[in-house]
Amino acid sequence: MAEDMLAADGRPLKASLNRALRRQKLRALMLIAPLLLFIMVSFVMPIFDMLFRSVENQIVSETLPRTTLALQDWDATAAQLPDDPVFEAMYTDLVLAAEYKSHTRLGSRLNYEMTGISSLFRKSGRAVGRFDTDRYTDAFQEADPAYADPAQWAEWMADDEIRAELPRTADAYDGWAKMLVSVEDELPVEEEPWDFVYTALYADAQAGADLPISVDLSGVEPVSLQAQFEDIDEDWLDPDVWLTIKRYSPDYTSGYFLNSVDLTKGADGIEARPENEQIYITLFIRTMIMSMSIMGMCVLLGYPIAWLLANLTDRTANMLMILVLLPFWTSLLVRTSAWKVLLQQEGVINDILVWIGLVADNDRLQMINNQTGTIIAMTHILLPFMILPLYSVMKTIPPSYLRAAKSLGATNWTAFWRVYFPQSVPGIGAGCILVFILAIGYYITPELVGGTKGVFISNRIAYHISSSLNWGLAAALGTILLVVVMLLYWVYDKIVGIDNVKLGG
């Protein structure tokens, strides 16, 4: 029946209704569009960027494409050095990377995984141009001048047959030509190829390929690239260096995340980091525990205040509310510094305690630059976020419930606990979520009053973003924090129910 209903103009009623609703929806969408756009750009996109950065690792394969490829055949478990082709590939990659100046960035990246690699790369970038491989260049050019002719080279390298015969040479030449155009701003047809191209040509010849113009290479003494690298730094003979490169060569890595939970990729899979490098798990746990303590403190301190506010006349309540909101109106830094003045060992509170005689002068309380300091200062800062939702929920609980409970024979305490408290739980829930989530991500206050023992995971994130520039690790830590918060949110939803959270009304 319903399908046959027609509107006044003869169209089906449903269609007319849908059209009317669509227009409404469109208007609603246009109203929220600016905010939506703003949130997309300033919130959703950064979050996805962060998620991406925490696993992204293209720098290794982009900077050392040939090495990455060559290392695939290397058996890392044997604790032996990789063989010559790997060194050849590294030679080519490094020369090019040094030209592109990307070897130092790569060095910093790998340094997160193995200390010392950064300086190794910096040093090698400078030295790799001075390898003895000019011996090959000379041998070829002396055997036939065509090998010194840029135009001839260009012609050969355009010939598919020759390219198929000389794969290494073609690859090295391509890399060189591309670099030449983009970095040196020169044309390959006018420039003599560099040593590493001749090195590749020599390697192709050694592998039995037919050269465009055959050359007798029996008289050329081979250059050991391994020895050349050793000359730069003995670390190149450390299998661990190669292991690190191989391990972090995939485009995507779980390395940052492993690092975030104090693990690392060892020779036989994932293993714990050395004891003295394990900091993040402790930090995460500390952040959780301290955020919970701050949340607990806020409930304990805020509940009675909110109750008082909700049961006063509006005039008085408004006056007191201003006091509650006062912290919002003073600068965060000023407040935190004030806590420093109050809490430090030579500070006001200690002075008073000493003066009263509760504390000995040489035994002043340590209340700042530790967890106590962080908890005190953050509780103060976050308290309004607990009081406000509590107050607005309590305001909606009519006093007649308490009276009813008492008239039914409940003592003051029972009436409160069984009747009033359950109805204020949504307020507690809202306050706790607010305070906890704010606390978990706070870093200015812990930074200023937390010392070393009272800092949060967010302080490490800030450090990696602004000081160590290890954004991948910062992103991984941030992602873990995000997931933990969502997990807690989910648990909360299961236990209390998220529709049980009220910010008022």
Place this chain on the structure above:
Amino acid sequence: MTSTDGAFVAFDRVQKSYDGETLVVKDLNLSMPKGEFLTMLGPSGSGKTTCLMMLAGFETATHGDILLDGVSINNIPPHKRGIGMVFQNYALFPHMSVAENLSFPLEVRKIGKSEREEKIKRALDMVQMGDFAGRRPAQLSGGQQQRIALARALVFEPELVLMDEPLGALDKQLRETLQFEITNLAHELGITTVYVTHDQTEALTMSDRVAVFDDGRIQQLAPPDELYELPENSFVAQFIGENNTLEGVVQEIKGETCVVKLDSGEIIDAVPVNVSKVGERTKVSIRPERVEIGRDRLEADAHMLKAEVLEFIYMGDIFRTRLRVAGIDNFIIKTRNSPDQTRLKPGEIVEIGWMPRDCRALDA
């Protein structure tokens, strides 16, 4: 008048002030025997709720004693008074089911589980809500919530139950059903009830006695018929039912009757209630249905008044006629729609009168 001896509930010269400046309750004296259904009736702000709250223990009397079963309860906290209470907004605990709501007063009294269940079932059956034990208050209609509130106030078998405008939010029909149910229950269970309302019909139909409140005082405390027929002052006369008021001066008092000279010059007979001497000003009150048209049924020497018919309203069971009498335009008479009744026409001039005992000379 208000001897508190043997009374179950007694207010003894109770005063209450919230702000220390004005008395909301002034010199309240009241005593109730066990099992009585007493209604406090009065205009808004007259102090009814305040009295109830003092009795329940949520407000303290500024002066005077409140006695329960002969014992002063001034210093007993609310939860120890054992008084059942029904609130205007029901105050059912929203986070508990109906059964849990009813179980609450029993649990705090440490009553065993099986006994509790039995009592809850009995209480729910009593208000015909046996099938709703598992529901939340929000899933009930207003009338159903009201019944549950009643059941909750009764489930722990209090001897005294207080109800503050329990039917205020319900529609007329539901109110009438529930009025009937509440009175029946109260009498069946033999509980003493103090009921607050500002609906006079409710007060008259339900109560054993009604206390009319105004200005922090009980203006009259009497059974409904007495209250209606024998109001003791002009406030009660005006407040309860419809009433015609004529103003004048007492001219003569002879025992049970007196003669009043109205401001317009006419003379009428009345019962002196609040007047004691000749020359005093008075408000004379006559119920519309006690006014007679013509002399037929009155004494031969009864004083009569000339009246002009202004309006005649046919109301089915009765006729309501508005007259101009002694200079006032809103003198109402009500006559039964009986076959021999004449229907007056606007403009007609008639003579009206009444039995002297139906006409009460009250305070001015």
